[in-house]
Amino acid sequence: MKSSPPARTSPGGAPGDRAVQLPHPPCRNCALCVPGLENLCIDTAYPGHQVFGGYAQYVVRRQDAILPIPGGVDFETAAATMWTYTTPLNCARQAPVGPGDTVVITGASGGMAIACAQLAKLSGATVIGTTTKPDRDEALRKLGYDHIVHYTDTRLPEQVRELTHGLGADAVWDCVGGNDFFQLSLSCIRLGGTVIVLGTPTDQGSRLELDALALIGGQVRIASVRGATLRDQQLCLELLAAGKINPIIDRTYPLAEAAEAHSYLESQRQIGKVLLMP
């Protein structure tokens, strides 16, 4: 006889409540979900990846794949927050930084990088952002970066060392990804530091080169982050409701102008998120 599946934990909610979908919806039943490792769920389906995402006025989701939007938070802000902050929250757990620590965040203008910077600042760390844009320093400092260094400047690793008493950064959170930025990350990290690979570039391969001597000699820890736990996703909305994080929305487009929105993203002129409005 086929047994009934275990009951799912219901988040509650009533018709008409405002809700946001989980970007990392766990099955809540598998061997990794049960002990709280929902980001490693073996039976998940990411919106926009394995199931249809948000390019629609209406979507259908299981009741346990949504969370209520806190009062005082509008739909746009909730939408801009969930994808952007949940993985960085998990990252902050994997490579925690605190007062006295310095973290380098690559691709400083991107939505995820800005989220990383805000979370690192919340932890009390000093934040160095890298950018390829020569005219962004002031705007990026206003978003919370303590220092901005330029990717095209060959002295970048030296500048990071000058800002860290000659040691190098305690952590690098690489939001760009790809081998070039991986090598840059290794050149900025201190002995015993941690490099977290977050970015997945689309314009180059995903292979990373690693010199075993550099790895051993530097005792460097290299890690990555897969999605976010259920707690990370709940915490994201709690931090938002408390005003502790501030998602940056660069601009919004109507759904009918999705192609223009993609062109704008590809131009890499944005600072923060670009939203489609159904």
Ligand SMILES: [Zn+2]
């Ligand atoms: Zn699961």
